[in-house]
Amino acid sequence: MIIKRRKAGSMGLNLTSMIDVVFLLLIYFMVATEFKTAEESFPMDLPARDAGQTIMLDNEPLVIVVESAGDGQRDVRIQIEGPWDSVATVEELTQFLRSNKIDEFHVTGLFTDAHPVLIQPTENARWEHTLATYNAVARAKYTNITLDAPVTKLDVLQ
Amino acid sequence: MARRGNPSSTINANMTPMIDVTFLLIVFFVVVSQIVDRDAVSMDLPAPEHAVASIAELEKRVVVNIVPKEGGLVAGIVVGGHEIAWEALDELTAIVSTRLQGGAKEVHLRADRATKYRYIHQVIEAIREVGTTPRLQLVIDGEKP
Structure with a gap:
């Protein structure tokens, strides 16, 4: 008669179901996560x-x-x-403002860096074009920049 | 005499490192998904070339989102999770005023690059109505083109 000995039972946890759930969670978070892009901003004082x-x-x-x-x-x-x-172009605007600013390189300039600059977009001007102009003025290191009320196209530009 | 054959050998992959890495990934995504800014509505922000803007401060701010619509139009406004109809700009003034009294220092204006300026100017005027002198931050995309 053959007597089979039982092997010593191994106490191994069945990890399969846990791995299934963990992978589901991983996929969920990977799909659901929206990475926020870094944002920058132009400060503008808003008088009351x-x-x-x-x-x-x-x-x-x-x-x-x-x-x-x-x-x-x-x-x-x-x-x-x-x-x-x-x-x-906006580059030419920056160049114009830089060349007319009073600083150590342009003693005969016309505007100080605190000279008020008023940006008047037209009613249908795209926001990106307005901010590109704002940026062009800020690049020339002017500090007193304001966005004015919109003008209609016919008022100023032909 | 009965012969016992060798039991078929089972190959078990060692799953421990994989589970470690997977848990690390899960923890990463759980933490990152908490950071996502719920104040910001998804839109295509302007990205001027060679922008000289500074990194937007995230503390003590009120975020005013002008929700874009096709053709440079506006669908509405979202302020701190509150949706406001375009016709009810008075509500915007009230909410911004409350938040400024609650300790907020700056108003962040987020608008799509295609939005027409006449709408944005109306929002700026509504913010001006709060009576104090808030500092307005015009938000752009920080990723350099």
Whole structure:
């Protein structure tokens, strides 16, 4: 007679179901997670609106009119009000503002870095074009930049 | 005489390292998914070239999202999880005012790159109505193009 000996039982946990659940959780979180992209911002002081108050500016602000000529990032038309040369791109605007600023390199410049700059987008100007212009002014290191009420296209740009 | 054959050998993969890594991944995704900013509505933010903007401060802020619609139009406004219809801009002033009194220092304005300026100006005017002088932050995409 053959007597079979039972093997010593191994106390192994069955991990299969746990691994199934863990993988399901992993897939869920991988699909559901939305990584937030880093955001940056331009600061703009917003004066409170007080009825009847008039603010006297030391300097006549430099008015820059912005209009969208298309949906592309560079399809922007810029016009500086006053007897200034026309600028075609935001880079030219930065260059114009830099070259006319009073600093250690341009002692004969016209504007200080605190000179008020008023950006007047048209009603239908795209937000990206408005901010591209804002950025162009900020790149020239002007600090007093304001977004003005929208103008209609016919008022300023032909 | 009965002969006993060798029991068929079973090959067991060692699952321990894989489970370790998997748990680490799960913990990572659980933690990261908590960080996702619920104030921010998904939209295509402007990304100016050579932007000189600074990293947006995440503390003590009110985020005003102008929810975009096709063609540069606006579907509504979302402020701190509150959805506001475009026709009810008074509510925006009230909510922003409450949040500023509650300790918020800045108002972050998020708008899609295609949104027309006339809508954004109305929102800025509504924020101005709060009476104090909040600092407005115009939010752009931080990823350099």
